[in-house]
Amino acid sequence: MAIKLEKVVETFYENLEQGKIMGRKCPKCGAVEFPPVYACNSCGSLETEWVEISGKAKLHSMVLPAALSSKPEYKALGKYCYGEVELEEGSRLNAVVRGINKKKRAELLDKLPVACHAVIYQRDGYKTIIFDLDEE
Ligand SMILES: [Zn+2]
Known part of the structure; x- marks a missing residue:
């Protein structure tokens, strides 16, 4: 789990360097987590994906x-x-x-x-x- 969290932070900062602000979107309930975390806080799904936020x-x-x-x-x-x-x-x-x-x-x-x-x-x-x- 610690390794996963480091990866999510790393990807977030890599995208920032390119001018993109990324969150994690839950395909099950549509909730967007920002700052990005892997699990969806709304429904508990672990299958979230990267999405650029406005x-x-x-x-x-x-x-x-x-x-x-x-x-x-x-x-x-x-x-x-x-x-x-x-x-x-x-x-x-x-x-x-x-x-x-x-x-x-x-x-x-x-x-x-x-x-x-x-x-x-x-x-x-x-x-x-x-x-x-x-x-x-
Ligand atoms: Zn969800």
Whole structure:
């Protein structure tokens, strides 16, 4: 099982390098797992397959990072929050969302959920996924 998990992570990052955001789709019930895992969390099927996700999503909640807990590696992001994001494909995840400070968060609170989209972000030596609001 550990070997399988490593493989899924490896394939995910290989695809990111090529600009593709991949999840795992369950052919039995159609659920998409993102971040990708082998087993379907909806029906328990182990037969999931790779699928490129659109990156379109909705932001449902926002938590601003506490000053003390904000990681130095995130400083390059500028303003950001942690948000609960729901992908068009249906999976929900907690992710970094750019462009949100205290004022912006207050403005957005009445409008939730708001549209956002995944972007591939170059971190120190590898790429990862963060989200930007659609309106900007
Ligand atoms: Zn399923």
